[in-house]
Each structure stands twice: as structure tokens, then as C-alpha cells.
Amino acid sequence: MTTVFQARPHNFVSTPAVERLSSRALRYLQSGYSVHLRGPAGTGKTTLGLHLADLLSRPIMVLFGDDEFTTADLIGNQLGYTRKKVVDNFIHSVVKVEDELRHNWVDSRLTLACREGFTLVYDEFNRSRPEVNNVLLSALEEKLLVLPPSNSRPEYIRVHPQFRAIFTSNPEEYCGVHGTQDALLDRLVTINMPEPDELTQQQIVVRKTGIDADSALLLIHIVKNFQSAMAKDSISSLRPCLIISTVCQEHNIDMLPENSEFREICGDVLLARSEQSLTEATRELCAIFNQLITDPGLKQSLTELPTQSLHLVTTETTSEISPIAEAVSPELLATHEQAVYQHLQKVGSARLAELELTLGLSRFQVVNALKTLIEKGLLHKQNSGAPSVYKVRTAQRQT
Helix, strand or coil: CCCCECCCCCCEEECHHHHHHHHHHHHHHHCCCEEEEECCCCCCHHHHHHHHHHHCCCCEEEEECCCCCCHHHHHEEEEEEEEEEEECCCCCCCEEEEEEEEEEEEECHHHHHHHHCCEEEEECHHHCCHHHHCCHHHHHHCCEEECCCCCCCCCEEECCCCCEEEEEECCCCCCCCCCCCHHHHCCEEEEECCCCCHHHHHHHHHHHHCCCHHHHHHHHHHHHHHHHHHCCCCCCCCHHHHHHHHHHHHCCCCCCCCCHHHHHHHHHHHHHHCCCCHHHHHHHHHHHHHHHHHCHHHHHHCCCCCCCCCEEECCCCHHHCCCCCCCCCHHHCCHHHHHHHHHHHHHCEEEHHHHHHHHCCCHHHHHHHHHHHHHCCCEEEECCCCCCEEEECHHHCCC
């Protein structure tokens, strides 16, 4: 059974750096091109890919690269048993039921997404063998998906005009990763995922684990300096930060460099990730802790990261929102939210594309504004039609 869903990354954090990256990628998707997010593990490729798919406001099909994939896994196969009644011509009172193998075509995820115009998120696609991914070439360029020969159905389908594909991949030096054919890369717009800036990393750790901002920044400093010392020019993964902060938060462990329990947790999580010897890695981690203890000025400087007003995109649906909020003055809303809210108060309801065109805003700006207004209980989303319609809640309408 194939599952189609509307996926939204849980508590997606949008900082200025993330918004710039999202806007770049969304621009290509809106123009009909597929996007390839390439970068090391832990840089948020999959999360950003799902967020971009959500911004397109189409059903999402997720596919994970696998070395054992075959072409049939991508486009479909002929399977299925059916049952038939067989009446014995000599003994008419006996009716037998037999299993008959019939070759019924079953669409796979790529075929369904191409036919229906869904957004395909192909995560770590270069874990699949290049010859398997060749089926994507004609789908992306000629907008035709070629199917295996058959007398009972067409040998190709036309790709729906709203079909979009978002690919993610790890560098080729990673274990289990195949080289990507030039012909496929030539059909994609590749964006190299940078290491998230400290503000973005800090807000992600705070949002996902609940620790305070100063502790998050201190932990990011420890992990980043350790990973950089162990492998020059490495990109710091957020996963160690999330593991350490979650454990400390749940067990009430103070995240201080002089706290032995905190140091032990950092050692358990970080030392096994080092390519250096255990002795050398332990020595480097202790040096980082000791520097923070003996240099109060360094620790103080870590808390001086300029704070900015951040927009945290959450995943609540209208059914999870509390009762209609009190009337909110438009002056209290951010600029984009204010524009969307005031326009919907006048017209009552509008579609996403209408809001973009009327207000002169990008889809990224409109979607973020709509989600915030829904979260505040000012709007609701009506999904009965396609595309969805956004309406002002009755208690908020101007008389």
C-alpha cells in the first residue's frame, strides 16, 4: 500500500539564513525545475526538503534511496492473485475456488507522483544504483515516464504539470553511496547545503530539546570545536548536540564545563565519532572543557550572539488549535502576516496563489504568514477543494 501525505517537519525553525536558502530553492521549484540538496549528514537536507514540499501545497510522496532498488521499485510491477470460481462440468453440484495468478499492474511511488502531480521527495537518492535512477531522465526532461511494454496499457504516461521532485544526497565518499550520472545531475538544480550558522543551530537545539539559549550555544561551541580539531574543514553535525542536550534536559544535568556528568555525556557521544585515537580525542575534548573553565571571558562571549526575532514554523493543524482567539490588532502582527490578515478580512477567503498575486509576496512569505495566523486562531484552512482555501474565522470578521 502506498501512503500519500501532507508532511510538515515538526517545529521547523526559520532563521534569516534558512529563509534565504529556502527562497532560492523554492524559486526553481516554482519555475518547474527539480532541486537537489547536497551536503554532509546532519545539515538538515531532509528537513528542508520536506519543508519545501510543504510550501508547494501538494500531496507529498517520500522515497528513500536503497542499493537493492530495482526499476520496478520505482515505477511499478505486475503482481497480484485473484480468485475465480470453477464449476465442474461433470458434477454440477461441486463448485471449486482456485487461486489464479493474474499480472495486474501496480503503480509504484514515482509513477503515482508523476501521474497525479504530487511532490516527490527522494531522500539520499544516490544510495540507489545509477542504472535504476535512469528512469528519471525522461520524466524530468521530456515529461514522459516510460513503463515496461504491455498489451493492456500505454507504454508511457505524461507527467502531470504540477509534478516536482526534491532530491537529497550525501557526498560520494560516504559509505554505501553511488556516483550520480552526469545526465541526471544536468537535469537538476543542485544546491550545496552549508553548515547552519550558529543562530540557526542554537534555535534548533532550543526548540527541539527545551534547553536555554545560553546552554545551547555553549554546547554548539564544544561540539563544533571538537569536530573541527578531529577533522579539519569538517562540517559540524547537529545530531550530537541534540543527543547531549536531550539527555541533560531530561535528567536535570547542568550543562557546565566543570560538571563531571556533563563532561561524561559529551565524551560518550563525541569520542566514538572521532577518526583519531581515543587518547588523542579525549585529550582534545578535555582541553576544550578546561579552556572554558579557565577563561571566563570566552564563556561570556558565547552568550553575546545577537538575538533576532525568529519565526518558528510549527505543524499544528486547525483541529489542534485552541478555540477562536480574541480579536488581534493588525498592528501587533508582523508585516507579511498583517498584509495577509487584512486582505482576508476584506475578501473573506482566498487561495494561496491569489494571495501571492494580490499582495506581491513570495510563496515562502505567504505560507509562513498563513501558518502563523492559523496558529493564533485567526484563520482556518478549508481542504474540501483543490487547492485549499484560507478563511478568516467568523469571530474575527470585520462588520
